[in-house]
Amino acid sequence: MATAGHTDGEHATAETVAARLREADFVRLVGAATGDGVAATALLARALSAVGVPTQASVASIPTTAERETEADCTVALGRPAGAADLTVGTGTASATAEALDAVRDLGDGATLDADAVVLGFAGTIAAGETPGEKLHAAARECGLDRRPGLGLPTDDVVDGLAHTTLVHAPVSGAPESVRNLLADLDLPDTGAQDGDSLAQSALDEDDRRRLASAVALAVAGDEDAAPGRTGRVEALLRPTDGGPCETLAGYADVLDALARERPGAALALARGADVDALSVWRDHARRAHEAVRTADLARYDGLTVARCASDAPVGTVARLLAETRSPEPVTLVVGDGVAAAVATAAADTHVGAALEAAAAAVGGEGGGTRTRGRATVDGDGNHEGDSTDEADTDAFVETVRAEL
Numbered sequence: 001m002a003t004a005g006h007t008d009g010e011h012a013t014a015e016t017v018a019a020r021l022r023e024a025d026f027v028r029l030v031g032a033a034t035g036d037g038v039a040a041t042a043l044l045a046r047a048l049s050a051v052g053v054p055t056q057a058s059v060a061s062i063p064t065t066a067e068r069e070t071e072a073d074c075t076v077a078l079g080r081p082a083g084a085a086d087l088t089v090g091t092g093t094a095s096a097t098a099e100a101l102d103a104v105r106d107l108g109d110g111a112t113l114d115a116d117a118v119v120l121g122f123a124g125t126i127a128a129g130e131t132p133g134e135k136l137h138a139a140a141r142e143c144g145l146d147r148r149p150g151l152g153l154p155t156d157d158v159v160d161g162l163a164h165t166t167l168v169h170a171p172v173s174g175a176p177e178s179v180r181n182l183l184a185d186l187d188l189p190d191t192g193a194q195d196g197d198s199l200a201q202s203a204l205d206e207d208d209r210r211r212l213a214s215a216v217a218l219a220v221a222g223d224e225d226a227a228p229g230r231t232g233r234v235e236a237l238l239r240p241t242d243g244g245p246c247e248t249l250a251g252y253a254d255v256l257d258a259l260a261r262e263r264p265g266a267a268l269a270l271a272r273g274a275d276v277d278a279l280s281v282w283r284d285h286a287r288r289a290h291e292a293v294r295t296a297d298l299a300r301y302d303g304l305t306v307a308r309c310a311s312d313a314p315v316g317t318v319a320r321l322l323a324e325t326r327s328p329e330p331v332t333l334v335v336g337d338g339v340a341a342a343v344a345t346a347a348a349d350t351h352v353g354a355a356l357e358a359a360a361a362a363v364g365g366e367g368g369g370t371r372t373r374g375r376a377t378v379d380g381d382g383n384h385e386g387d388s389t390d391e392a393d394t395d396a397f398v399e400t401v402r403a404e405l
Contacts, residue, residue: 005216009033014102017087017129020074022107026054028072030082031263032096033061034316034373035257037079040089040096042271044076046117047344062353063366081353081368087295090128091370093346097124101136115143119244119252120271121156126167126236126253129324137241145243150201150209151216152240152250158183158199161247162216163248165245165254168232170220174290186215190387200246210217225326232324241377245270261316264339291316293326296334303348304405305329315377319343333401335394339380342401344372350405356373359400363393 021027027048031041039222045057056072062080066229074162077085089103090096101121104113111399113121123384125132132140138145153161163176163387172178183199188208201209207256220226220234245293246255258321260267262285292313299306305327309318315334323332330348335342344352353369360367360376376396 014106017076017089017103018098018106020077021048021053021103022051023240024053024073026056026077027215028078029055029057029076030055030080030085031059031261031268032079032090033059033267034079035253035260035267036090036096036258038260038264038267038271039124039127040078040100040267041096041121042122043100043104043117043274044078044089046120047107051107055401057268059260059268061092061261061264063357063360063368063377077277078372081149083204089177093371095125095128095130097121098130100124112142113139113147115243115259116273118143118145119249123253123256123271124243126233126250127232129320131235132241135396140241140249142355144245147239147241148209149239150204150213151203151208151235152254154248154251154255154279156200156202156247157367158201158212159197160283161201161251164262164283165237165251166286166317167237167250167254167291167320168220168234169290169325170216170223172219174287174294182215183212184217185363186211188204188212191323203302208304212263225378227326229327230325230327232321255282258314258317261285261314281323283391284288285314285317288312289292289314289321292318292334293321298322298326300327300329301402303329303331304402305332307332307334308336309336315341316373323331328383333398335378335398338377338390340376340397341379342369342374346372355404358404362400363399365395367395 026402029041029044031037041057045055073087077088079090089099098250120135121259122132159176159179162179172182220231236250240250243249244252246252255278256267259281262281266276270278292309297311308321312400313336315336319332319334319341320343331344342352342356351371354375355368356369356374363378365379366376369375378393
């Protein structure tokens with residue numbers, strides 16, 4: 001197993017992190033290019049600003065280097081390893097957002113989270129695949145953010161939102177016409193949409209929203225291609241909390257994660273309150289991801305599912321969706337055109353980032369990650385007789401991952 005001898009840096013308690021940051025004159029934050037990493041980075045940046053500590057915040061996808069020339073008293077890596085980091089947050093079993101929230105509370109001497117911190121906390125928690133706890137729900141209620149029946153989508157249009165959400169992969173995913181057929185079977189009231197092309201969720205009463213949510217839950221659970229018990233993040237999709245820059249906090253998590261993987265800098269700007277046109281990026285990302293899940297060539301090994309995808313597939317999101325809906329194995333590896341990503345479930349007893357780092361090095365590429373998530377480039381020298389460079393390097397990469405796991 002790829003665990004021995006591998007470390008992600010110094011992990012510390014929330015109290016220790018808060019103390020180190022409070023005493024610093026300048027802090028550098030380096031987040032993973034995921035919704036979890038971006039939310040955690042923005043949370044700490046806001047909290048440090050509130051106590052008067054200057055920061056420099058950036059987001060970098062693995063295996064992109066996190067090194068910077070800027071001098072800082074303390075460098076914190078969030079959701080990813082970083083060689084120059086003094087502290088790492090969220091590279092173990094807990095998400096970066098969960099650990100950042102604890103540090104934020106300590107930086108504020110236990111003060112109640114404000115609405116912006118609650119929104120980021122919700123978004124990052126859901127993007128990390130976790131369920132917001134009662135403490136976070138209570139903070140949301142105190143800020144006037146209410147739960148309601150329905151679907152946790154980033155847009156009010158159910159057709160648009162359900163076709164493009166990446167919280168789940170269902171038979172209707174990526175297919176607006178299939179969503180319309182599902183809605184037609186429910187015989188929902190006319191909400192003013194033209195020609196049945198859209199349906200405004202805000203115009204439905206609570207009973208109709210419950211019927212809508214139940215139908216979607218049944219569609220996800222009844223997917224014949226799903227692995228037993230694998231339903232994605234359907235719990236986050238149902239009975240959502242309103243608020244944030246999107247229609248719901250779950251929808252915000254969905255958009256933030258897609259944007260982080262496509263345009264990390266824009267994702268951090270969105271998390272820090274900037275006006276960013278994120279929905280078009282989210283739609284395109286989701287369309288490619290769902291198409292890749294539907295068409296991926298899967299191979300199953302002991303403890304590992306390998307998927308080979310088209311060149312434009314967003315491998316990180318595809319790996320997550322396959323792990324949460326299709327793969328019966330604890331680790332899922334997706335290989336695209338020169339890039340690969342892997343996701344491990346809670347049942348996996350290994351270090352995915354270490355496995356991808358070793359496999360990438362074997363073919364002249366770079367890789368890395370955390371215990372549960374990894375990413376790599378597959379850029380070997382191609383010196384393999386009897387096969388094309390790309391295929392040979394990819395095959396060697398996959399075999400090394402298998403051996404490392």
